[in-house]
Amino acid sequence: MLKPKIKSYLNFLDNKSVLITSHALADLDGLASAIGLYFFLQKLIPNIITHLYFSKISKKARIFLEKLKEKFPEFDPVFEEDINILYFDAIFITDTNKFSKAGKFLSNDEDILKDTLIIFIDHHYAEDLHLKQQKNRDFIIFEDYTSASEIIVDLFKDFQISLQLALKYLLTAGIIIDSGYLKFANKNTLESMAFLLEDNIEYQEILSMLKIEPHISEKIAKIKGAQRSELIRENDWLIGVSYVSSFEASVANTLIKIGFDISIVISERKDEYRVSLRAKRRVCDQCNLHLGKMLEGISKDINGIGGGHEGAASIKISKEELNIKTIILEKIKEILNN
Template sequence: MRDEILISLLDRELNQLSRHKVFILTHSGGDPDSICSAYFLRKLLKEIYNVGNVWIGVPGSPTAHVKALIEYFGIGLAQNVEGVDAYIVVDAGSPEQLDEYFEVISRGDKYVIVIDHHSDTVNRYSPNVKVYSSERYQSVTEVIYDLAEYLGYQLELRDAEAILIGLYYDTVRFSIADLDTSSKICRLISKGIILNSILAKLEQTVDTSERIARLKGASRMKIYRFRDWLVVITNVGKFQSSVARSLINLGAHLAIAIGEVDKSRVAASMRASQDFIEQTKINLSIDLAGRIGVKFGGYGGGHASAAHLECNASIEELAEYLVDELKNRLGINPEVLEA
């Protein structure tokens, strides 16, 4: 168990929910970590904490990955539930990621619990919100798994599958899984999981529009060489996260994909290679997305090597500011290369 103090405090908090009506929310669109943690948390709330009614909601529109998991686990999604006593937000580093639920979570008249593993989450929510977050965890699913072990809860096969999927997704196909996560993966597989079958739920076919976005991102990118570090910045209308990830696979150390939300607002997804993060000590969530998002009247957050921001700026303004920020942090004037 990574953080027994956090888990014991979370257990004490959840014990206050007995006979309450609880609405679990993921971040906008959801992802495998958030929907799988919500699924398993709902079971614990009903079976261990004596919660009467528990609903799960995905703000905005569920992603393709989430839709596949909703179908597989038989998760019924709810919207605008009346008479909710408490909200539990999972895997959302800031309230702005809750779309249509932002107001109800932020106004201060509801019992709200946040369970997360992102950088600086505790500072993003209003003081009345109970935040249980630790960056020591590699996923929220892992937090809920530790809670289950703390409670002595015996996993069923479907529980183990949900936890494994969450771990798989947020450790980038186990590629950054540390010793603790790897140990948990082995214990989960021992429950009888057929690994290739369950992971196939996440390997959705990339549709044509996403492929086009990736290709446009590559064709439009500007390459900045900070000595040994290659930083690329591009702009695409959608699929920014997928585009940034694909540019890392092409060879960039840091990839930033920016797109317009509307005429005055932009969103950006950032991805970095592990060696870039380890050697430069730049945390994408804290040093770039979070700080720059707030500076431009928006928000940002995520992890050290993967982050997202949304703010009031043009694509050009944000790109220029990002390059200047990297100049200052790396102490290097970049060479601009032809794409």
């Protein structure tokens, strides 16, 4: 499916100006898949004009990229500093399945871009989005992949295009992060890893490049989040609910590490709530719990933005919604009791 699809765009993309970007606050997988695609398209289509742009890059991704450039000074994907979105013939958005998740520089202007071809490349659950036929919109979605980086690896493989060493490091890092250090890996994840690690790549070196001592504020958030956590028992499942002012995702992971089966961490920001959820694989499997799908459903009811994976998802909602905790908890209990 991948190769024919890309082939169908070859003629169109020749001599065209193409923007490659990722979701808002690009993480390592977003960054790696976008940069990988940038080099792939350059090699595949000789006369394409590629532009890379990220409105914001997460700290972890930024630090990894800095370390990578130190190790490979010749690796230098060019990031645009300022772009005019109307300038491009096509826009690729990686690690993203819908417009609203792309950087704000795009999200405010979907109508303006109705004549621009936009291709989403993603591995997140996408409802029936990719089935909907929309003019100038295309979706390359592999829901069973643990990372968008793996889709890019497939592109290089399918078209037999070689990857520079630095890019292999970067894509490997993208896969490691999104697969939770391979905890959520499947056959495809490991095949992609094996392909990338063929050369003299030091896997352990990539792991150490990924290590960042958390800032003291994050460590405090984790500790406070754990201290404040409320234990709710539903059958034999232990649900942890906690409140922090930031680092909700990190705190949600911490709660799972200390023994909760499901964690819900609510962070009150200036004009919205951000809620991170995590669940152990066992509860997802046994109870058919898919946090991403669940939060997408809740989003529709209460007008939030939510989604994600089976065992890790998040939702943003306006502060007018006063009982977000109850809404999420009720939904989880309903699923656990089914």
